[in-house]
Amino acid sequence: MEHEFHRIKRLPPYVFAEVNAMKAAARAAGEDIIDFGMGNPDSPTPKHIVDKLVETVQNPKTHGYSVSRGIKGLRKANAEYYERRFGVKVDPETETCVTLGSKEGLANLASAITTPGDVILVPNPSYPIHHFGFMIAGASVRNIPAYPGEGMLEALKRAVQHSLPKPSAIVINYPSNPTACVCDVAFYEEIVDFCRANGIWILSDLAYAEIFFDDNPPPSILQVKNAWDIAVEFTSMSKTYSMAGWRIGYATGNKELIGALTRIKSYLDYGAFTPVQVAAAAALNGPQDCVDEIRALYKKRRDVLIEGLAAAGWDIPSPPATMFAWAPIPEKFKHLGSLEFSKLLLKEAQVAVAPGVGFGEHGEGYVRIGLVENVHRIRQAVRNIKTFMRTHNAGETL
Structure with a gap:
């Protein structure tokens, strides 16, 4: 059948x-x-990270269920990374959550905040989970340009004017997969101002924060003060530390969005294997050469x-x-x-x-x-x- x-x-x-x-x-x-x-x-994966994994896995106490939102030491390490890299303070208890890679975090947050029929704005072209995470959750996806600039801002205005219901969330991704385009803080400020004024959540994918080739490191949308009212950002260990198969990432930002993601994850998983999380903390806290x-x-x-x-x-x-x-x-x-x-x-x-x-x-x-x-x-x-x-x-x- x-x-x-x-x-x-x-x-x-x-x-x-x-x-x-x-x-x-x-x-x-x-x-x-x-x-x-x-x-x-x-x-x-760099040797000191692998060594920490091997050391931790020798302790049988680490072999049980972990914590779906991530162990405290890893959430604290991610908060310290954000302060060191972007100059923003993060509460490790309420403003960040460990994910099984950024892909899982995006999909589960889409499920947590989406009502069937919601309109979600997604760049085209973009990484497939940006579209399909929301489609699986029952949303209607409306495409916007992938490149930062006036074209994207005009598309946002048209979407608010002509979509029924009004868009409830937008996905942005800089540096972009697949286009590799980047944006600056000034562009983030424009996006945040528009979305705050129109009640639109922002999901920012910053998986390539550390893979850049000039003297201007990619910024975080959370460097915009008002972004904390409406935005969450996803980062990942996969490319930064060559840890793709380890499946460790983070969602950081607005407390309400982090709370929604944390709650839905509590029903779906027990978090990554604890030794993997301990090794990930060692990666963030250790030498960055x-x-x-x-x-x-x-x-x-x-x-x-x-x-x-x-x-x-x-x-x-x-x-x-x-x-x-x-x-x-x-x-x-x-x-x-x-x-x-x-x-x-x-x-x-x-x-x-x-x-x-x-x-x-x-x-x-x-x-x-x-x-x-x-x-x-x-x-x-x-x-x-x-x-x-x-x-x-x-x-x-x-």
Whole structure:
């Protein structure tokens, strides 16, 4: 007997599935695929963090249920990080909550604050959970531009004027996955002023706070004083410390939103394994030179990729932050669309990328390239792509 479950019906087919299937088949056939498709850090977690995990797990007292909102020491470490990094004070008891990665936190907060039929504003293109966390919760999602500026502000005004019911929340994400665009505190101030005046909650995704490549570290929306009335921010250990599989992140900000998330999580999980949380606290409290090293690693990879592809005839804007390049499809291949171009690149150049349409309809015309292979492999990918481009520029029809 087959059923069509309502929440599952609202989820579209997984756009990346075709590329992933082709990638698996190619590897099974013995092909050497260079995989830029998934944002999965390839560097090991720094040794002092792993050592703390090993030390803590030796104590059998840490093997029982943990705390769904996070152990006190880790909440305190996150509060201290916010004061050190952004100059804002956080109450570790009421204004921050540990999550199983920022993705889980976003989805569970969406469930906690959403009434079916609510209108939620989400950038397009954006990381899929920004859309689908709210769709699973029964909301109607209205797209707004992903790039900060007047276009986004005008879209907010139109959404308030023309949406029924009026939007109840907005998701923002800077530095952005997938576009890598950034914003400044002045833009956050405009967003906060508008949303406070219109009773709209703000959910800010700051997962890439520490992966930046110039002299201007990405700000937090919580640096805007009035943001604490309406905003919560999600951060993550995944990219900053190469701890993606550890599943540790944080929600920080407005007490009412943190309270809602904490309450719903108390019904759903017992928190991350305690030794993982202890090691995460050691990461935040310990030496930060490992973060500088991780940042420098991605910067070097970025430069090799962008410079190499430019020489191959594929001009891509150099991302100011994140571990991704948001690459416009070369003119000759634009008619294919991002999915078919990604499949062609995989087939002929043995390079896997993420089709832009997987991040929303306005991601069409782009692919996302993850900086998740070492420099040697990136140079190999550039050579493969250069041959691919030369072959097609020589007159081969598509």
